Amino acid sequence: MDDTDRRIMHATQAGLPLTPEPYQTLAEQLGLSKEEVMQRMAAMQTSGIIRRIGAVPNHYQLGYRFNGMTVWDVPDEQIDKLGQHVGQLPFVSHCYHRPRHKPDWPYNLFAMVHGKTQAEADGQIMQIAEVLGEYCRGRDVLYSTKILKKTGFRSSGA
Structure with a gap:
């Protein structure tokens, strides 16, 4: 894990940006290309640094009580x-x-x-x-x- 990976990790601590293109938004925030962000996150997932990338819905707000x-x-x-x-x-x-x-x-x-x-x-x-x-x-x-x-x-x- 290098400094760029650490920057990506810090920028995503609270989750990906809630925008139509979260990887593009993240890339712009970090001064990277969207492709580099996606490639690095995939590599961190493959190596086990990131366990998973997924949505975490609030079931209660969706009506599931x-x-x-x-x-x-x-x-x-x-x-x-x-x-x-x-x-x-x-x-x-x-x-x-x-x-x-x-x-x-x-x-x-x-x-x-x-x-x-x-x-x-x-x-x-x-x-x-x-x-x-x-x-x-x-x-x-x-x-x-x-x-x-x-x-x-x-x-x-x-």
């Missing part, structure tokens, strides 16, 4: 296959494998759902249960009670 992290107890030897199926459901915003913490926390598959009504969220959870079928040994759902501030990279300035 029932945002729940569903948690599932499935056999470890099936989790990759099952997680792929669950993650491809159109209403699942993210899905991942997490370690169990037995005996208090037996769950190893997590999937976030978003519903405008309780009935919609419940229907989504039932669809996940159908996908998991006989492999579902237990489940729960943890509903959001408030919006947490989501932020990106923060640098100490070094």
